[in-house]
Amino acid sequence: MKDTTKLAAAGRPHQRPAHPVNTPVERASTYLFPSYDDYLEGAKAITYGRLGTPTHRALEEAVTALEGGFETRLAPSGLQACTAAILAFTAAGDHVLMTDSAYDPTRKFCDNFLKRFGVETTYYDPLAGEEEIAALMRPNTKLVFAESPGSLTFEVQDLPALAAAAHAGAAKLIVDNTWAAGYFCKPIALGADVSLQAATKYLAGHSDCLVGTITSADEQTAHKIFKALLQLGSNVSADDAYLAQRGMRTLSTRLDRHQQNADELVKWLRKRDEVARIIHPALKSCPGHAVWKRDFTGASGLFGAVLKPVPLPALKAFFNALKLFGMGFSWGGFESLCLHVHPEKHRSATEWNEEGPLLRFHAGLEDIGDLKGDLERAFAAMARALK
Ligand SMILES: Cc1ncc(COP(=O)(O)O)c(C=O)c1O
Missing domain, CATH: 3.40.640.10 (Type I PLP-dependent aspartate aminotransferase-like (Major domain))
Known part of the structure; x- marks a missing residue:
């Protein structure tokens, strides 16, 4: 089966x-x-x-x-x-x-x-x-x-x-x-x-x-x-x-959609000036990508985006403008999430040296156009806060 x-x-x-x-x-x-x-x-x-x-x-x-x-x-x-x-x-x-x-x-x-x-x-x-x-x-x-x-x-x-x-x-x-x-x-x-x-x-x-x-x-x-x-x-x-x-x-249907929405968001985020790097196992640049290709049949909806360095008030403006992406600790639910995370606090054998903040995205099941629109508004709020 x-x-x-x-x-x-x-x-x-x-x-x-x-x-x-x-x-x-x-x-x-x-x-x-x-x-x-x-x-x-x-x-x-x-x-x-x-x-x-x-x-x-x-x-x-x-x-x-x-x-x-x-x-x-x-x-x-x-x-x-x-x-x-x-x-x-x-x-x-x-x-x-x-x-x-x-x-x-x-x-x-x-x-x-x-x-x-x-x-x-x-x-x-x-x-x-x-x-x-x-x-x-x-x-x-x-x-x-x-x-x-x-x-x-x-x-x-x-x-x-x-x-x-x-x-x-x-x-x-x-x-x-x-x-x-x-x-x-x-x-x-x-x-x-x-x-x-x-x-x-x-x-x-x-x-x-x-x-x-x-x-x-x-x-x-x-x-x-x-x-x-x-x-x-x-x-x-x-x-x-x-x-x-x-x-x-409904796991298989949901995961297919999480995967598809994450894929679309990654493509969209990669073109944004505010983004320095995306970390997603399906991208060649992701550490261990070759292993993912060998051992996995797909990717779920959770991935990271490192932003270019940005002052905290502008980052706050980004998060406060989000309406569809919730700020929550979990993931894997039907809803989209975005969280500022700090891997540098939880390392000892390796180092996390990115200059800009790491945002962890969970691509939910919402319409992809609405999700991009939400991020577009949040980046606009960030830009206004930088002026
Ligand atoms: C990779 C991973 N393992 C385990 C857990 C713990 O799960 P729970 O919150 O159900 O205790 C989490 C929760 O975020 C997780 O991300």
Whole structure:
């Protein structure tokens, strides 16, 4: 089956003779076993709300079909998908290799929480190949964490090379696959042990819930992930699992449109005098573009534009004039966003030396002419502020 079919078909209810098209929301903490034998059998089935209801199972099944792994488990947020996956494979005295382009809260988790428990983190250049990673591996390195492309600076990572280096040292490769939404890139097929997502973004797609997904390549990895989530007490509400599942039904159509609108905006922005550089994996100038061409089947709606240096009051005028592009921390929803971001604050292995401000754009599903019009007005406001 192609992904577009899987997105429509996976995680559907199986009851007969009649059933709703989508698995409905089942809210429960307590499940009652009809007999003692059922209770004994319970461990294999639906037993308690925190361990998942049929609503959760439907989402897990759909994500597994999309990512192409052994099993998917849910976390209450994308961030907890990252942190639980890291905790599943580390103990005091261990070492982690983390991409320098990582989502900042993932980074803070390593620098603060993991450190308190005696796990050391080394940051690596997101463009590192097998040799560079091999040189950073230590006997106690338990995992290599990648985020491809980075969600602020968009370096595309060489996952097969990272997998080779990690596996040579008996470490796991964990990939944050949120940008590609499990649709444009399949990290598990490229050698990753775990592909995780903030389903909050494209899978849910409507900016109204928080969910994380963790897909494991094999049974042993899946067992460790399951145990970590269980012992942490993680729980996703059935309502949020349902929303993410419903979002997935239209994922392929939405992503095609996000891609198309991003492509149009990139072409338009490249011609603007105010713009110094666009960072988008589909452009030759993007770090890791050749890897994107090899390993991805498309691009989502999130990209960066470095402006030529501009005084803060003029930048403020630009943002305050935007009506369709909202200023919000997230992305992956149906709406367009634009945010001034500061990668220089979140780096240690590499440097971010751009002179002008970096704007992160999320191309939503609006009419492309209206989006360009919104930016045109904002650039005009910026020009007025410069006079
Ligand atoms: C790449 C990436 N991973 C993980 C997360 C965390 O997701 P959540 O906000 O659902 O915790 C985000 C959120 O912005 C993200 O951009």
